Amino acid sequence: MVSEEQFGKGKRVKQPFVRLKDYVTHTIRVSPSASSSFQSKSSSTPYPLAHYVNCDKFFAQHRFFLAVVTTGCEPSTYAEAIKDERWREAMRKEIHSLENNGTWTGENLPPGKKAIGSK
Numbered sequence: 001m002v003s004e005e006q007f008g009k010g011k012r013v014k015q016p017f018v019r020l021k022d023y024v025t026h027t028i029r030v031s032p033s034a035s036s037s038f039q040s041k042s043s044s045t046p047y048p049l050a051h052y053v054n055c056d057k058f059f060a061q062h063r064f065f066l067a068v069v070t071t072g073c074e075p076s077t078y079a080e081a082i083k084d085e086r087w088r089e090a091m092r093k094e095i096h097s098l099e100n101n102g103t104w105t106g107e108n109l110p111p112g113k114k115a116i117g118s119k
Helices: 034-039 060-070 085-100
Strands: none
Touching: none
């Protein structure tokens, strides 16, 4: 027989939704263990923020927002974008689509001229 203490608010074992298994929905650690977080030195950051911030008190919707914000950063220059394979692939697809639609063509510069940058 199951005791009544196992039922009620906060007693259920929480698991991710099956429909969301193919998506990144939560990248922040809810309750990092002190022993494992302080012993791991995988990054070059001497004092990782995850060792000092606890996100247990945030509502689930806010944790989802934090997960989206922290999953990566959008490059602001071509030099940054070209370092990431996902951005290189996105640029390839974009140029391919523009060429297929006939809305963009690559042109050679006149002799002695240099290309200008754009933002």
